[in-house]
Amino acid sequence: MKDSQGPLWEVFVQKKAGQPFVHCGSLHAYDKEMAIENARDLYTRRSEGSALWVVPAAAIVASSPEDAGSFFEPSNDKVYRHPTFYQIPEGVKYI
Amino acid sequence: MDNVVDVEKNFNSKLEKNDFVEPKDWMPENYRKHLIRQISQHAHSEIIGMLPEGNWISRAPSLRSKIVLLAKVQDEGGHGLYLYTAAETLGASRDELLGALHTGKAKYSSIFNYPTLTWADIGAVGWLVDGAAIMNQVMLQRTSYGPYSRAMIRICKEESFHQRQGYEIMCRLCFGTEEQKEMAQDALNRWWFPTMMMFGPPDKDSPNSEQAIKWRIKRETNDELRQKFVDRTVAQVEFLGLTIPDKNLKWNETKKGYDFSEPDWSEFYSVIKGNGPCNKERLEARNKAHSDGAWVREAAIAYAEKKKENILAA
Numbered sequence: 001m002k003d004s005q006g007p008l009w010e011v012f013v014q015k016k017a018g019q020p021f022v023h024c025g026s027l028h029a030y031d032k033e034m035a036i037e038n039a040r041d042l043y044t045r046r047s048e049g050s051a052l053w054v055v056p057a058a059a060i061v062a063s064s065p066e067d068a069g070s071f072f073e074p075s076n077d078k079v080y081r082h083p084t085f086y087q088i089p090e091g092v093k094y095i
Numbered sequence: 096m097d098n099v100v101d102v103e104k105n106f107n108s109k110l111e112k113n114d115f116v117e118p119k120d121w122m123p124e125n126y127r128k129h130l131i132r133q134i135s136q137h138a139h140s141e142i143i144g145m146l147p148e149g150n151w152i153s154r155a156p157s158l159r160s161k162i163v164l165l166a167k168v169q170d171e172g173g174h175g176l177y178l179y180t181a182a183e184t185l186g187a188s189r190d191e192l193l194g195a196l197h198t199g200k201a202k203y204s205s206i207f208n209y210p211t212l213t214w215a216d217i218g219a220v221g222w223l224v225d226g227a228a229i230m231n232q233v234m235l236q237r238t239s240y241g242p243y244s245r246a247m248i249r250i251c252k253e254e255s256f257h258q259r260q261g262y263e264i265m266c267r268l269c270f271g272t273e274e275q276k277e278m279a280q281d282a283l284n285r286w287w288f289p290t291m292m293m294f295g296p297p298d299k300d301s302p303n304s305e306q307a308i309k310w311r312i313k314r315e316t317n318d319e320l321r322q323k324f325v326d327r328t329v330a331q332v333e334f335l336g337l338t339i340p341d342k343n344l345k346w347n348e349t350k351k352g353y354d355f356s357e358p359d360w361s362e363f364y365s366v367i368k369g370n371g372p373c374n375k376e377r378l379e380a381r382n383k384a385h386s387d388g389a390w391v392r393e394a395a396i397a398y399a400e401k402k403k404e405n406i407l408a409a
């Protein structure tokens with residue numbers, strides 16, 4: 001959307017090294033530097049993170065919720081992908 | 096492609112299951128409109144709310160109170176931004192939303208049209224106004240629209256110091272000199288009823304709110320929230336040794352809650368219409384901040400364009 005506020009960016013925060021980056025919200029900024037600085041000021045005022053990603057919202061490709069059923073369907077009938085599908089005789093340990 | 100009946104059924108079943116509605120989900124046009132209006136009004140309230148408190152930053156009585164107030168006002172600015180982006184996920188643009196605020200077309204909470212006359216008002220605002228806002232916002236953490244709910248969860252985390260710093264100011268004044276205590280009582284006298292108005296008109300006069308409850312945008316009614324607020328606040332007032340300016344305030348054993356007077360709703364409607372003590376000042380200050388910042392936005396756009404060219408040239 002054309003706006004005097006600059007393009008929209010999505011912000012992802014990593015709490016501690018090693019943890020996943022989690023989406024926390026979005027913001028407007030005119031360029032990358034401003035986006036990352038705004039993200040720091042807006043989303044990590046209380047040391048919520050140790051690393052940040054900002055991504056132009058326009059670059060994100062999202063699955064569509066209406067098609068979620070058929071889109072994710074292939075994994076629904078594959079119970080054999082879970083460990084509980086397999087029977088291990090009693091007494092066998094560490095498996 | 097699903098037909099309209101199916102998507103509507105899907106939407107309703109989401110509400111029934113307390114699932115969240117996300118930006119790309121199908122939703123009734125009126126649900127979308129209601130949310131854009133409510134979330135943007137909420138955002139406007141956050142940033143207009145910076146003004147009455149900002150009024151005291153330069154005159155805070157100590158360095159400690161100054162950094163606390165600065166941090167609080169900065170938080171409110173952040174709350175506005177979280178909420179604007181939540182409203183934008185529904186297809187509204189920031190310029191459109193700000194334009195509606197600046198021309199007076201959009202509303203914001205009537206409470207911010209009252210002046211902060213003394214330092215005690217900063218205590219009363221943090222304690223009562225943020226207290227009332229928190230009550231509303233805690234409920235909204237469970238609102239049905241995902242981005243609104245997530246913004247509320249962040250906001251509630253940050254709010255927790257806002258109310259406490261206000262009550263701390265009240266404590267200092269109430270356990271200080273006689274004069275300071277009088278100042279605190281005066282602030283309570285002026286802020287009590289405007290705070291009660293923050294929950295909105297009585298349920299019987301609030302047709303929008305019934306629909307909002309059906310859509311699970313709101314989870315509790317105006318009157319329920321107001322009652323809860325009074326029930327929780329009375330003991331805090333008593334601890335300070337202050338008196339709530341309401342002769343009808345009385346414990347009611349059968350309902351296990353307080354009876355109290357309704358605020359003057361004609362005052363509420365008149366303030367909303369623009370006739371509060373500070374409506375004009377607030378709108379002027381906001382418009383001035385926005386137009387004074389125009390050159391910054393223009394320069395930032397120009398700079399971003401220039402850098403884009405450089406990348407292409409390299």
Ligand SMILES: [Fe+2]
Pocket residue numbers: 141170171174250254
């Ligand atoms: Fe806030």
Ligand SMILES: [Fe+2]
Pocket residue numbers: 171225254257
């Ligand atoms: Fe607050």
